[in-house]
Amino acid sequence: MAEFLKRKRAIEPTTRRSYESHVRLYLTPYLGNIRLDQLRVSDIAGMFDAIEEFNDTVATERASGDPARVLAVRYRRPVGPTSMHRIRATLRHALNMAIRQDRLLDFNPASVVELPAIDRPKPVVWTEEKVMQWRKDHAAHLNLLHRAGESRRADPIAAYISAPRPSSVMVWTAEQTKTFQAHARKDRLFVLYRLIATRGLRRGESVGLRKVDVNYATCRIGIHWQITQLGWDPIQDVPKTDASDREIAVDAETLTLLKEHDKCQRRERQAAGEDWAESGFVFTDEIGRPLHPQHVTDRFCGICYQAGLPPIRLHDLRHGAATAMLAAGVDIKIVQETLGHTTSAFTRDTYTSVYPEAAAAAAEATAAFLTGSPVPAPRPVPPGRRTPRPGQDAKDAAAGDTGGTVTLLPTS
Structure with missing residues (x-):
């Protein structure tokens, strides 16, 4: 891994820092004592199992309610799925370099290790x-x-x-x-x-x-x-x-x-x-x-x-x-x-999440369309805007009276 970092010259400083942290915190402690030609898929999978166990320990201590136990893991951060995929990507990239440039391996074991799917958090x-x-x-x-x-x-x-x-x-x-x-x-x-x-x-x-x-x-x-x-x-x-x-x-x-x-x-x-x-x-x-x-x-x-x-x-x-x-x-x-x-x-x-008011207005519009409701369906509007009053007569609607609006993001 040290040789890998030495050969990676033309990369962004942030990328280099990411590689270095993955090597220092995970790859060297968990895999550093294994000969390169003896590295197996199970070794890499074991590393991620150990990381999962660490995450469980941190979560258990924080949920214990014991002040001393909570304090003991105050600065310990769980390793999420995204970080795990990046750690594997660093290892896979290094092993691919060993295969292409030095022919030290015939197969990249990091390429077949299964990891949890990355669930991008929604707003x-x-x-x-x-x-x-x-x-x-x-x-x-x-x-x-x-x-x-x-x-x-x-x-x-x-x-x-x-x-x-x-x-x-x-x-x-x-x-x-x-x-x-x-x-x-x-x-x-x-x-x-x-x-x-x-x-x-x-x-x-x-x-x-x-x-x-x-x-x-x-x-x-x-x-x-x-x-x-x-x-x-x-x-x-x-x-x-x-x-x-x-x-x-x-x-x-x-x-x-x-x-x-x-x-x-x-x-x-x-x-x-x-x-x-x-x-x-x-x-x-x-x-x-x-x-x-x-x-x-x-x-x-x-x-x-x-x-x-x-x-x-x-x-x-x-x-x-x-x-x-x-x-x-x-x-x-x-x-x-x-x-x-x-x-x-x-x-x-x-950005699949929407404001509750907009979602409610969309639901009303869909129901009106499917049921053939004669009442004009309200347009999806963000919070801060008022929808037409129930029972508003057609004359007001035709005149463009929507009950008044204000901007979504006020200017003051």
């Missing part, structure tokens, strides 16, 4: 019922920390984030997004968060947005650069795929806010004087330096906590934008291109 909406249950779980989580003697030292935001939630991918409703925007408006990075919430930018894309890529005349921004993390170190680079390198439309309100943000940045530059470091990015710190991606996440979590909202990850704000676009009836191809996905099939498979 789940924070409905009122789920929020109520989460508040109970959060209270129980705080009580557990108190019993473990951690309550005085625990960061309240860390406890807020780590409380159990229905899914690893959660999406706010339109009202919850509105509440977040109201609380974030006074933050100097408000426009950055708004771009993620409405246009679905990735964190690295929003942090890496450059001034030269903002076109005020055409109301479009170019996503041609990004700032990601390698461990803790920020890395500046172009997007990895052609689909991610794109231009997207921006609404007029956001464009106005970008202009106001630029004026504020000019005032900061004047205040900083010679200390100003011109980086060319739209979003910077108070003296012009590029933002660290983790700093953006930390500020986001703080705003969510102060607003009293159920927790989501910053990346879930992007998921919320995608779900909102689909619930609003935006064509799947436009959603795909806006998000920077390679195919629309991936977009459709990932």
Whole structure:
């Protein structure tokens, strides 16, 4: 495995780090004492069995309710199906190299090892019922920390984030997004968060947005650069795929806010004087330096906590934008291109969850179509919009009276 890493020269730093961690944490400890020509399928399967046993141990200890046992596995992370497939892919790639370049093997045992299927988590909406249950779980989580003697030292935001939630991918409703925007408006990075919430930018894309890529005349921004993390170190680079390198439309309100943000940045530059470091990015710190991606996440979590909202990850704000676009009836191809996905099939498979109100309206429309109901079926609408009143007369419907609407993602 050391020779494999040595030969892999032309790879991305993040890919190299992934290979190195797989070798260090799993492949060397579990398989390092086996001669290459004696490596069997059962050896590799045994490694993954051991990883599964580790996962079971962590889950059992965390569910025990014993503060000491919970504390003992506090920093131990289970290895999920996706990570297992990546570990196997690293081993398979290394063994293929040994077969092709050195002819040390006649058969790649890693290629036939069976692993659990990867179930991509689907976005789940924070409905009122789920929020109520989460508040109970959060209270129980705080009580557990108190019993473990951690309550005085625990960061309240860390406890807020780590409380159990229905899914690893959660999406706010339109009202919850509105509440977040109201609380974030006074933050100097408000426009950055708004771009993620409405246009679905990735964190690295929003942090890496450059001034030269903002076109005020055409109301479009170019996503041609990004700032990601390698461990803790920020890395500046172009997007990895052609689909991610794109231009997207921006609404007029956001464009106005970008202009106001630029004026504020000019005032900061004047205040900083010679200390100003011109980086060319739209979003910077108070003296012009590029933002660290983790700093953006930390500020986001703080705003969510102060607003009293159920927790989501910053990346879930992007998921919320995608779900909102689909619930609003935006064509799947436009959603795909806006998000920077390679195919629309991936977009459709990932964002199958819809807002409850939109699902209910779709059910009514389907029933009306199949039963031949004379009452006009309501269109699928996202939360925040009202459907026509039951029994609304045909005259009002013909006149276009839908009971009034408000935008899905408010501008203020």
